[in-house]
Amino acid sequence: MTVLAILNGRIVDPAAGTVTAGGVLVRDGRIAEVGMIDMPAGADTLDAKGSLIAPGIVDIGCFAIDMPAFAAGGITRTALMPDQSPPIDDGALVQRALAAGKPALWVHPIAAATHGLGGTELAEIGLMAAAGACAVATGRTRIADARVMHRLLAYAGALGLVTITHAEDDGLVRGAVATDGETATRLGLPSAPAIAEAMAVARDLMLVEQTGAPLHFRQITTAAAFDLIRSAKARGLPVTCGITPAHLYLSDAEVGPFRTFTRLSPPLRCEADRQAARTAVADGTVDILCSGHDPRGSEEKRLPFTEAEPGMAGAETLLTLTLGLVRDGLIGLPRLFDLLSATPARRFGLPGGSLAPGAEADLILVDENAPWKIVAQRMAATAGNTPFDGLPVQGRVRTVIKGGRVL
Amino acid sequence: MEQPPAARTRSDRPGNPMFPHRHLTGIAGLQPHEITFLLDEAEHWIALNRGGASKHDGRLAGLTQINAFFENSTRTLLSFEIAGKRLGADVVNMHAATSSTKKGETLIDTAVTLNAMRADVIVIRHDASGAVQLIADKVDCPVLNAGDGQHEHPTQGLLDALTIRRRRGNIAGQIVAICGDVLHSRVARSNILALTALGADVRVVGPPTLLPPAIEKMNVTRHTDFDAGLDGADVVMMLRLQRERMAGGFVPSPREYHALYGLTPERLKRAKPDALVMHPGPMNRGIEIASSVADDLNRSAITEQVEMGVAVRMACLDVLTRGRRGIEGWA
Numbered sequence: 001m002t003v004l005a006i007l008n009g010r011i012v013d014p015a016a017g018t019v020t021a022g023g024v025l026v027r028d029g030r031i032a033e034v035g036m037i038d039m040p041a042g043a044d045t046l047d048a049k050g051s052l053i054a055p056g057i058v059d060i061g062c063f064a065i066d067m068p069a070f071a072a073g074g075i076t077r078t079a080l081m082p083d084q085s086p087p088i089d090d091g092a093l094v095q096r097a098l099a100a101g102k103p104a105l106w107v108h109p110i111a112a113a114t115h116g117l118g119g120t121e122l123a124e125i126g127l128m129a130a131a132g133a134c135a136v137a138t139g140r141t142r143i144a145d146a147r148v149m150h151r152l153l154a155y156a157g158a159l160g161l162v163t164i165t166h167a168e169d170d171g172l173v174r175g176a177v178a179t180d181g182e183t184a185t186r187l188g189l190p191s192a193p194a195i196a197e198a199m200a201v202a203r204d205l206m207l208v209e210q211t212g213a214p215l216h217f218r219q220i221t222t223a224a225a226f227d228l229i230r231s232a233k234a235r236g237l238p239v240t241c242g243i244t245p246a247h248l249y250l251s252d253a254e255v256g257p258f259r260t261f262t263r264l265s266p267p268l269r270c271e272a273d274r275q276a277a278r279t280a281v282a283d284g285t286v287d288i289l290c291s292g293h294d295p296r297g298s299e300e301k302r303l304p305f306t307e308a309e310p311g312m313a314g315a316e317t318l319l320t321l322t323l324g325l326v327r328d329g330l331i332g333l334p335r336l337f338d339l340l341s342a343t344p345a346r347r348f349g350l351p352g353g354s355l356a357p358g359a360e361a362d363l364i365l366v367d368e369n370a371p372w373k374i375v376a377q378r379m380a381a382t383a384g385n386t387p388f389d390g391l392p393v394q395g396r397v398r399t400v401i402k403g404g405r406v407l
Numbered sequence: 408m409e410q411p412p413a414a415r416t417r418s419d420r421p422g423n424p425m426f427p428h429r430h431l432t433g434i435a436g437l438q439p440h441e442i443t444f445l446l447d448e449a450e451h452w453i454a455l456n457r458g459g460a461s462k463h464d465g466r467l468a469g470l471t472q473i474n475a476f477f478e479n480s481t482r483t484l485l486s487f488e489i490a491g492k493r494l495g496a497d498v499v500n501m502h503a504a505t506s507s508t509k510k511g512e513t514l515i516d517t518a519v520t521l522n523a524m525r526a527d528v529i530v531i532r533h534d535a536s537g538a539v540q541l542i543a544d545k546v547d548c549p550v551l552n553a554g555d556g557q558h559e560h561p562t563q564g565l566l567d568a569l570t571i572r573r574r575r576g577n578i579a580g581q582i583v584a585i586c587g588d589v590l591h592s593r594v595a596r597s598n599i600l601a602l603t604a605l606g607a608d609v610r611v612v613g614p615p616t617l618l619p620p621a622i623e624k625m626n627v628t629r630h631t632d633f634d635a636g637l638d639g640a641d642v643v644m645m646l647r648l649q650r651e652r653m654a655g656g657f658v659p660s661p662r663e664y665h666a667l668y669g670l671t672p673e674r675l676k677r678a679k680p681d682a683l684v685m686h687p688g689p690m691n692r693g694i695e696i697a698s699s700v701a702d703d704l705n706r707s708a709i710t711e712q713v714e715m716g717v718a719v720r721m722a723c724l725d726v727l728t729r730g731r732r733g734i735e736g737w738a
Contacts (some may be wrong), residue, residue: 110447180621181621184619186624186625188558302515303513304535304536305535307535307558
């Protein structure tokens, strides 16, 4: 029996909504006691030195298994998008992905909704779920054919799986690399109206209403789409949505002189939409904060803007950037870890995200005030494609504890 | 006359207060007096170009000018080649069709290769917006944008401004209607930037499917009614409509486009009686412009635009290489 006592910290408990001084006792990889703990004889001790003790981050919808970046970012579990090579559309591929990160990181593969993510024929969702897939996703794009999406939702819902979709109307955004607006016009970039997102959301909400199946929008970034989701939630529909820090901190003006690190999917929006996204975090419309981790090397980013691949390396900056939301007064610390850990774990039926006795001891120690600077060239990730290059930030993960083991 | 730092791009190196830029990647970022300076410099070269059999000035002798054209071009390439040769540069043309970019080499690798060959000035055309800036950031010599995607074509903007200034006497206060496919036009963007900076009243006119979103933010007015857009204009600038965009994607057909947005003698009557007609070429006769308008020597400045193009490019090549040539005040 191994016992670890983490002492002298400040415990962030998203379930209780509290931050309290104390420690955590871990026994055999599981949480045994929280708060004023009794130190058993012979326990290993770890002095948190006043750091936050919080549940490890559960990051929904990453595109790469990038261990150093996840460790640096305090991410202990990730739901891996099916957009791999080859796409995760088969039980064997699910099993292979499941083992990819252990023991430091648990990878929870998301099953491709359709064969090869082609958007036309349902993949073997049931067999992939049996193999360990935690959800089903349409991939980087949505499913254009409403009939296929209808069947997917009904089928996955019956299996108890949440469907994850991308929210952009495929017709409107075809060929576009930016949002309609002054920046796209001045730079001569092909662009699409921001309503492409709300149009996609509107269709899928109708299908949720029809089927009763749970649906998660991986990223929502516009005021119009937040309004639709807000009212759908008020009607009791089983929908949730996520967002990455990029759309909370950056508007399309940041594209500047063709900075390909700001080429994202969905693209950066106007300032009013950015403000709406921050409001949606504050008022609870946003359920999940995620990194969208998608490291891209120079061969995919040092290209003309229209030819560069979208995506950002976000794993190691997710926590430090979202701690900014706490400093800005949008949310409190417990709510932050609700958005980063508790809700994603609960929504997708994953262990972790909890400090309850008996829960997996996936914990991070965070010095929430430690200052540092995001430098693309010094990222732990396999590529440093961050639109936040050069930004001074605060908050750093000091220690990651995965299943009771200090990494 | 030091520029505020915010107006500079990364690659700028102040050479002289009159033109403190290392590259010419666009009209954006140029101050009005810098645009005027380039136009004034171009005036010098018009006389040389018109003067008799010998049109040679040796000031770029010994310098290597590479025209790297990743997109097909006849007239712009020819114009840059003539401009360089008249200034005495060793001009080398690199065509995309025969270059290693077709073999999968990245743009950056190509830029590094051109740099290693010790070019003294590189002229670039590319079909992607921003591609020229990408190369400019990677090379040691001045880079001249000869058109990048749908972004900018600065020498075209300058030559059009020069043409208007010479024919109308002034740019400030002129009503300029830029008509047609503004959405896909780098010519339109550079013209809008140059002409608004110099005080013109610019309108963009075209079918709503071919006008960029938020174009009003570039200080122009937007017209979808061709007649209203032409009303009282001093200058009517027609843009080329690519064939592949006439087949239902953006407009229903060439003949409908001509009926709604083609410049005919009747249509031109909406503009001022002495209004100037311009076109960057190559023209689709009978589609965006009727031959009788294009060939009307009293109204059309189309061949003069081509002439001004050589002078403007000579001025840009001269100004951008002054630092390398050790000209006092520029080095």
